[in-house]
Amino acid sequence: MHKPLLRRRHFNCTLLALASWGFVASTQAAPAQRILVVGDSLSAEYGLPRGTGWVALLQKQLAQDKLSVEVVNASISGETTSGGRSRMAALLQKHQPSHVVIELGGNDALRGLPLKMTQDNLQAMTGQAQAAGAKVTLLGMQMPPNYGPDMARQFEATYAQVAKSQKAALVPFFLKGIGDDPEPLKWFQADRIHPNEAAQPRMLANVWPTLKKQLK
Template sequence: MKRTAYRRDFILSVAAGTLVGLCPLPTLAQGKAAQVILVLGDSMSAEYGLARGTGWVALLEKRLAQQKIPATVVNASVSGDTTAGGRSRLGALLAQHKPAVVVIELGGNDALRGLPLQSTEDNLAWMTQAAQDAGARVLLVGMQVPPNYGASYTQRFAAAFETVARQRKAALVPFLLKGIADGPDPTAMFQSDRIHPRAEAHPRMLDNVWPELKKLLR
């Protein structure tokens, strides 16, 4: 009886080892655990007005899977959020998810609300530094405002992202809506509010983000 039990246990042990070889556990053992990408954004990243799964962040998850890149995405975007709101939420998110990469897509609502540009820049800098101090690589995703805000404001707003990226040595996408908001018909790819892109625009938004983001994925 003991020999039979031993043989049965041995067979089960071998079978279990074979099954483990088919699952992701060896990958974890080899130090290739999926890295976490934290997206901290506003309605541009929160699928505002869209069917779930059609926004650029959801498309990013699919691209990572297609290219067999071991990474998972945490979308912590909130419609209407400002840089101050992101700043207040970031610490808890860093502690909870321990991301390898943090994508900061905030600032557009600061401009819509007429908030001081210096506050926007300071908040972006603080979030970038906090993420870096937590061991994450940072990608700033810039936004631009329409010319009716005035040439000076438009230039200074865009420069805020560039300044923070340069000073903090972070990666930068200058304009999330490049090829969408600056096309021959700027309204064609937007919802009726003329602020939020339609689903058809989100693959282009991902293409704008992807080249810089991919460089940060190790």
């Protein structure tokens, strides 16, 4: 006579036990979108307190705007476009991003690597991400002036060419307002290469308008 009631109690107790061990799916919705950032020291918080880099500020901006988006920072200090290309397939498979931000090429320029190689790598990474279903945003960089105006123009044009051919979004100059400031040293660490903590909000401000359009 009381068996159905006992069964219901047993069932409810079982659900509670499973939930406590994580076997029942959470009622909290998973992020609808995921941004994968593949960059170098400019995105890896080199020389900065943890949580103060532009990628960390991006996650805070998303939360502030109440956007259900997760950010995965796969940036490595010293990374080149070749390194990023070699890692891209595994990163896409692991994180399955809806959006990919590629911030690479600066170390290629500093090492004097061939522009054709840089362009091929950027194009390959963009194509891989798009084939995996992700929207891509390229963060353009510029060469230091000591490389000469012709080389600087060619390097800058590389990002625009890749973005156009792949129909990807482009931030023309990631360090706008920082690297081209009349007094740039106030935005850089003592090594005069890596932006300081004060520069990070500016870097995010350069990326956010373009990325926000992609998210919509």
